[in-house]
Amino acid sequence: MKLERLNLRNSGVKPASKPRSLRRQEALWAYILISPWLIGFVIFTLGPMIASLVLSLTRYNITTAPVFILFDNYIKLFTGDPKFWHSLGITVRFALIAIPLNLVFGFVLALLLNQNVPALAFWRTIYYLPSVIAGVAVAILWSLIFNPRFGILNWLLSLVGIDGPGWLASPDWAVPALIIMSLWSVGGGMIIYLSGLQSIPTTLYEAAQLDGANSWQRLFYITIPLMSPVIFYNLVIGIIGTFQYFTEVYVITATADTGLGGPAESTLFYNVYLYSNAFRYLNMGYASAMAWILFIIVLGLTLLVFRSSALWVYYEGALRK
Amino acid sequence: MIGKRAQDFINRIIVLLLLFIGMLVVVTPLAWMMISALKSQDAVNTNPPQWIPTEQVKVQVNGKSAFLYNIEVDGILRQLALTNKEGSTGTFVNPEKPEEQYQLPVASGTRATRIYFHWENFVLAVTKVPFFHYLLNTMIIVVFGTLGTLISCVLVAYGFARFRARGLNILFLILLSTVMLPPQVTLIPTFILFRKIGWYDTLYPLIIPAFFANAWDVFLLRQFFMTLPTELDDAARIDGAGPLQILWHVILPQSYPVVATVTIFSVLYAWNDFYAPLIYLQSESHWTVALGLQAFNAVFTKQSHLLMAASALMLIPPILLFFFAQKLFIQGVVVSGIKG
Numbered sequence: 259m260k261l262e263r264l265n266l267r268n269s270g271v272k273p274a275s276k277p278r279s280l281r282r283q284e285a286l287w288a289y290i291l292i293s294p295w296l297i298g299f300v301i302f303t304l305g306p307m308i309a310s311l312v313l314s315l316t317r318y319n320i321t322t323a324p325v326f327i328l329f330d331n332y333i334k335l336f337t338g339d340p341k342f343w344h345s346l347g348i349t350v351r352f353a354l355i356a357i358p359l360n361l362v363f364g365f366v367l368a369l370l371l372n373q374n375v376p377a378l379a380f381w382r383t384i385y386y387l388p389s390v391i392a393g394v395a396v397a398i399l400w401s402l403i404f405n406p407r408f409g410i411l412n413w414l415l416s417l418v419g420i421d422g423p424g425w426l427a428s429p430d431w432a433v434p435a436l437i438i439m440s441l442w443s444v445g446g447g448m449i450i451y452l453s454g455l456q457s458i459p460t461t462l463y464e465a466a467q468l469d470g471a472n473s474w475q476r477l478f479y480i481t482i483p484l485m486s487p488v489i490f491y492n493l494v495i496g497i498i499g500t501f502q503y504f505t506e507v508y509v510i511t512a513t514a515d516t517g518l519g520g521p522a523e524s525t526l527f528y529n530v531y532l533y534s535n536a537f538r539y540l541n542m543g544y545a546s547a548m549a550w551i552l553f554i555i556v557l558g559l560t561l562l563v564f565r566s567s568a569l570w571v572y573y574e575g576a577l578r579k
Numbered sequence: 580m581i582g583k584r585a586q587d588f589i590n591r592i593i594v595l596l597l598l599f600i601g602m603l604v605v606v607t608p609l610a611w612m613m614i615s616a617l618k619s620q621d622a623v624n625t626n627p628p629q630w631i632p633t634e635q636v637k638v639q640v641n642g643k644s645a646f647l648y649n650i651e652v653d654g655i656l657r658q659l660a661l662t663n664k665e666g667s668t669g670t671f672v673n674p675e676k677p678e679e680q681y682q683l684p685v686a687s688g689t690r691a692t693r694i695y696f697h698w699e700n701f702v703l704a705v706t707k708v709p710f711f712h713y714l715l716n717t718m719i720i721v722v723f724g725t726l727g728t729l730i731s732c733v734l735v736a737y738g739f740a741r742f743r744a745r746g747l748n749i750l751f752l753i754l755l756s757t758v759m760l761p762p763q764v765t766l767i768p769t770f771i772l773f774r775k776i777g778w779y780d781t782l783y784p785l786i787i788p789a790f791f792a793n794a795w796d797v798f799l800l801r802q803f804f805m806t807l808p809t810e811l812d813d814a815a816r817i818d819g820a821g822p823l824q825i826l827w828h829v830i831l832p833q834s835y836p837v838v839a840t841v842t843i844f845s846v847l848y849a850w851n852d853f854y855a856p857l858i859y860l861q862s863e864s865h866w867t868v869a870l871g872l873q874a875f876n877a878v879f880t881k882q883s884h885l886l887m888a889a890s891a892l893m894l895i896p897p898i899l900l901f902f903f904a905q906k907l908f909i910q911g912v913v914v915s916g917i918k919g
Binding site: 384450 | 590594595597598601604605606609611624625627731734739744745753757761762763767774788792797847852854857858869877883886890893894898902905909912913
């Protein structure tokens with residue numbers, strides 16, 4: 259198993275020395291074949307993107323016609339809506355803790371599994387399993403585990419003499435609980451790291467060993483540099499994923515006494531607040547403005563990560579050739 | 580100094596130990612779910628938690644049900660039923676011979692328990708709500724959504740992998756970049772569009788978009804198609820096969836693994852999806868299993884045993900799918916980098 263790199267030029271097609279009519283026919287076929295995506299892109303991506311940008315400049319509740327209010331939505335978000343900043347803050351704080359933890363745990367797990375352990379397939383299966391079963395059922399399961407009185411987590415803590423916190427019922431501990439929950443499915447990232455690790459040429463390690471490098475040196479001078487593209491990929495995807503965080507919070511809090519995003523709005527993630535605006539209060543224009551701010555944030559972060567990657571991501575192409 | 584072999588051995592033991600601890604962390608929640616799903620209502624919320632579903636034994640004595648006690652009579656441990664209690668003294672009866680009675684302090688005995696699995700919780704979980712109706716809706720979305728994904732993504736990926744045309748590379752980059760686009764940006768206008776054409780509260784918004792391909796699966800399929808040798812294509816072309824015939828008779832027969840991978844991910848996605856059903860499906864008759872489970876969660880908050888039984892039912896299909904098609908899963912994740 260090797261990580262396939264995106265290769266645009268080498269599309270497996272012979273260089274064109276065909277007559278023009280044949281080439282035109284080929285181009286026609288290409289466009290016919292990709293037309294489902296092309297049409298879908300216009301209807302479900304490009305069109306809606308423009309529409310949501312326009313909507314973000316209006317007040318619109320679906321039942322009455324939209325009213326243009328120029329930048330009022332944006333102005334209100336930035337200057338008159340503490341909940342907006344609150345939800346952004348929660349999301350960023352969650353991302354700052356959960357993403358690095360997921361990266362580290364996933365990476366360490368992959369390193370352990372790359373140690374020539376017996377029954378690799380078995381371990382891989384076990385650790386990957388939680389990633390397969392995301393969604394409502396898992397959130398329900400964890401809300402039981404986190405139950406302050408009857409949950410098994412606080413029972414385990416009580417065995418070592420710790421009086422466990424209220425977890426999802428406590429404004430201070432709800433987000434840490436969600437972070438713990440997210441770590442449970444760290445196996446998804448682990449699989450990607452593992453395949454990356456397995457594609458590192460062993461000759462590199464042998465050479466390093468001959469030069470007297472110990473295992474820490476091999477980790478820091480060979481493994482981590484060669485793995486940096488994969489780490490980078492998981493980082494970008496992790497950032498984007500955090501801003502979509504929704505189902506877990508909805509399942510756990512939507513029907514609780516404390517309300518969606520509770521307790522005390524401690525889990526009012528960005529996407530949860532956006533959902534409330536759009537589908538509970540029917541502020542479609544306001545929610546569209548939130549969506550575009552989110553888009554700019556994600557775009558900015560992604561570009562930042564791409565830019566900074568020159569400093570710390572090592573692409574192995576130079577080495578192979 | 581320890582020898583190198585001893586050092587290696589110790590390292591391996593440490594690695595295995597760490598993996599084992601990690602496994603406990605991964606497996607315990609799932610085991611806890613199954614255990615809770617098999618408990619009686621009394622046993623589910625206890626402190627300390629019950630790791631084996633047990634319940635107190637009741638027996639019939641003279642037509643009345645009574646708790647069975649483990650209690651010492653004249654130095655011998657007996658199992659007797661408590662039929663009557665006055666103050667701290669109880670009347671204990673031998674359930675086999677009701678005329679054999681003892682007056683004993685209740686505190687000297689303990690209630691007898693037995694291991695008992697309440698398999699009927701699963702039946703209750705699916706009969707308290709129209710579960711099979713939810714399942715039918717979900718299956719409709721799974722089947723048609725997957726069909727749409729397969730047809731559209733195979734065609735598009737084939738176009739990108741085997742044909743050359745002006746602008747195609749740029750279009751492919753645009754396709755890839757849509758992966759980074761937060762879905763919220765297109766969500767609201769799409770929602771309004773589906774409402775305008777009368778598809779709100781129908782299954783269409785969850786099925787029709789699948790027929791317009793998606794970046795992940797196109798990428799996965801294209802990467803695979805590009806590893807296939809073009810010689811067979813050429814041979815078929817010389818024999819007069821058109822592009823679609825080449826796809827059907829040459830490319831697809833070599834592509835079972837990747838087609839299976841796309842199928843699995845598509846099925847899994849449709850099964851787990853919550854956000855789209857939540858915003859599009861209003862009437863209960865259109866709900867999916869995920870929505871139904873969330874509603875169940877709201878109604879049966881206090882009945883954790885039923886809640887866990889219902890959740891377990893929702894998790895069993897993906898787990899089975901994963902165990903049977905593990906290799907395809909892992910290859911799919913590795914090639915496309917799909918996470919989770």
